[in-house]
Amino acid sequence: MGTDVNSIKNTARKFALQNAVNFDGSAQLKAVMGKVIATFRKQGVHPKEIIPLVKEVVADVNTLSVDDQRAELLEIAPELLEKKKQKRDYSLPDLPGAKDGKVVTRFPPEPNGYLHIGHAKAAIVDFEYAKKYDGTFILRFDDTNPLKDKIEFYEAQKKDLAWLNISWDKEYHTSDNLLKHYDLAAQLIAQKDAYVCTCSADQIKLGRKQRMSCSCLDKSVEEHQELWEKMHEDSFAAVLRLNADMKSDNTAMRNPTLFRIIDAEHPLQGNQFHVWPTYDFAGAVEDSLSGVTHPFRTKEYELRDDVYFYLLDKLGLRKPHLMEFARLSIEGMPVSKRKISPLVESGKVTGFDDVRLPTLRGLKRRGIVPAALKQFVFQQGISKVESTVPFSLVESENRKVIDPVAKRVFFVPDPVKVIVTDATKKTVTIPFHPKDSSLGKRQIQIKNEFYIPRSDVDRLHHNDVFRLKDLYNLSVDEINDEGIIASYAGDELIADSLKVQWVSDNFIPLTVFVPDVLMKNDTFNEASLTKINGYGEPVIASFDDEIVQFERFGFVRIEQGDDRILVFFTHR
Ligand code: ATP
Numbered sequence: 420m421g422t423d424v425n426s427i428k429n430t431a432r433k434f435a436l437q438n439a440v441n442f443d444g445s446a447q448l449k450a451v452m453g454k455v456i457a458t459f460r461k462q463g464v465h466p467k468e469i470i471p472l473v474k475e476v477v478a479d480v481n482t483l484s485v486d487d488q489r490a491e492l493l494e495i496a497p498e499l500l501e502k503k504k505q506k507r508d509y510s511l512p513d514l515p516g517a518k519d520g521k522v523v524t525r526f527p528p529e530p531n532g533y534l535h536i537g538h539a540k541a542a543i544v545d546f547e548y549a550k551k552y553d554g555t556f557i558l559r560f561d562d563t564n565p566l567k568d569k570i571e572f573y574e575a576q577k578k579d580l581a582w583l584n585i586s587w588d589k590e591y592h593t594s595d596n597l598l599k600h601y602d603l604a605a606q607l608i609a610q611k612d613a614y615v616c617t618c619s620a621d622q623i624k625l626g627r628k629q630r631m632s633c634s635c636l637d638k639s640v641e642e643h644q645e646l647w648e649k650m651h652e653d654s655f656a657a658v659l660r661l662n663a664d665m666k667s668d669n670t671a672m673r674n675p676t677l678f679r680i681i682d683a684e685h686p687l688q689g690n691q692f693h694v695w696p697t698y699d700f701a702g703a704v705e706d707s708l709s710g711v712t713h714p715f716r717t718k719e720y721e722l723r724d725d726v727y728f729y730l731l732d733k734l735g736l737r738k739p740h741l742m743e744f745a746r747l748s749i750e751g752m753p754v755s756k757r758k759i760s761p762l763v764e765s766g767k768v769t770g771f772d773d774v775r776l777p778t779l780r781g782l783k784r785r786g787i788v789p790a791a792l793k794q795f796v797f798q799q800g801i802s803k804v805e806s807t808v809p810f811s812l813v814e815s816e817n818r819k820v821i822d823p824v825a826k827r828v829f830f831v832p833d834p835v836k837v838i839v840t841d842a843t844k845k846t847v848t849i850p851f852h853p854k855d856s857s858l859g860k861r862q863i864q865i866k867n868e869f870y871i872p873r874s875d876v877d878r879l880h881h882n883d884v885f886r887l888k889d890l891y892n893l894s895v896d897e898i899n900d901e902g903i904i905a906s907y908a909g910d911e912l913i914a915d916s917l918k919v920q921w922v923s924d925n926f927i928p929l930t931v932f933v934p935d936v937l938m939k940n941d942t943f944n945e946a947s948l949t950k951i952n953g954y955g956e957p958v959i960a961s962f963d964d965e966i967v968q969f970e971r972f973g974f975v976r977i978e979q980g981d982d983r984i985l986v987f988f989t990h991r
Pocket residue numbers: 526527528529530536537538540541542715716717745746747748754755756757
């Protein structure tokens with residue numbers, strides 16, 4: 420045997436320490452074994468000789484504390500510790516064929532509406548992958564439909580991306596490259612790979628259905644070149660089609676349209692163009708020309724992948740590593756610009772920032788924070804499995820982020836008066852968060868008049884002792900139609916006693932808007948926004964654009980409206 424026992428033990432010890440440090444102090448035998456065996460296999464050592472040694476080492480390493488493990492690893496194999504430090508805090512799987520510094524991704528929104536949580540998924544995945552590989556992230560406006568694209572959406576979408584803490588290395592408009600697209604179209608025509616089709620939309624559809632090409636294909640290259648020129652004149656209606664495969668089982672391959680005529684003023688290009696590329700053409704060509712290595716799209720485009728590669732092949736352009744993930748759907752929420760717009764236009768919701776909508780503006784307004792969306796997206800990952808997830812998944816990520824940093828204040832829904840007969844008038848100081856004094860505190864003036872929630876009053880009986888949270892205990896002397904008459908019953912916390920949030924007589928009246936699912940069985944849920952009235956403590960009037968926790972009620976976002984304080988329920 421050419422390798423001595425000590426060398427095997429030393430190697431096992433390094434890997435065991437590394438594995439232990441990565442897994443809370445406990446090294447996994449199987450993982451360590453695999454690495455040691457792999458290391459010594461090359462030297463011809465039989466696993467039989469290795470197994471008992473590794474077992475012994477792992478058992479020994481596991482008796483150490485994590486701190487000791489880390490200290491020893493630092494001493495004997497610091498390179499293994501470094502790796503752990505560089506490990507990212509999330510788990511986007513590796514990209515196929517990705518090299519550090521060479522990955523280029525892009526997010527390609529069409530400026531035809533406000534971004535929603537589905538776009539956030541795409542943009543976060545694109546952005547984070549570029550970051551993961553120290554690559555380049557491109558924001559590309561796919562503005563090739565002048566009928567729908569509007570100037571205000573370019574800026575609005577950028578603003579919403581910035582809110583998500585997404586930044587980009589390059590930004591451009593697909594519409595700036597139309598002349599280049601025309602050149603490539605001419606190349607295809609010259610190669611007989613594209614042709615001008617003058618059939619009606621119905622004829623084209625029928626042809627595809629019957630897998631039959633039309634007589635337009637019979638014309639010569641020169642004729643198609645002339646027709647293509649004519650398409651750019653105002654009066655001539657036709658489309659340019661890819662000469663792919665009308666017999667293909669893949670419907671997308673049956674000579675898809677590459678260019679069509681759209682007569683409308685473009686927000687950036689004005690009226691200079693009226694032949695516009697389709698998504699099949701522009702998407703593939705732009706990904707390739709802009710150097711994108713790993714373009715992501717949603718799974719519904721899967722059938723069109725053949726077109727993507729066929730086209731790039733014919734153009735002699737570089738083929739990116741096309742990736743797909745599932746389109747995000749959320750129960751009861753319209754995650755699509757096409758479905759959101761009619762709700763806004765019909766006035767069913769108050770605007771694109773309505774708190775019931777999954778638009779980034781709506782989510783922001785409701786109190787969902789970017790860090791939570793990012794975690795939610797990581798959790799969804801890049802699987803292709805289509806599913807409709809409940810919004811509660813977003814809520815629980817959000818709760819984790821805001822719970823430690825949201826100030827806690829009192830709001831009393833459906834308030835009932837409590838008179839404390841022997842109360843002293845004073846000012847009390849209560850911290851905004853029990854665990855974080857840096858969040859500050861507020862002062863509340865109290866007299867003998869308080870308000871507590873009716874739901875708590877309903878549980879109280881004569882002589883019960885309950886606690887006004889962060890204040891003192893009360894004993895119930897009488898419950899009548901006006902409320903409760905009570906007396907002071909000590910300061911000390913009593914285990915198991917009811918603890919109730921309260922306001923004093925200097926309350927401010929508030930209405931909390933509570934969003935619910937927008938759609939039920941595909942119809943608008945008339946009860947999608949309800950109101951809860953109550954009293955809040957006065958400090959709430961000083962909050963603006965702030966997410967706080969109403970204790971025992973839930974998280975809310977507070978905003979100063981034109982003539983009143985707006986409170987939106989975020990989640991429990
Ligand atoms: P919509 O139906 O909302 O208009 P879209 O796909 O037409 O969606 P684009 O602006 O063209 O909207 O999309 C930009 C990017 O965002 C694309 O890469 C698209 O795949 C992605 N995207 C859009 N909606 C979703 C979604 N629900 N889930 C995941 N990704 C999405």
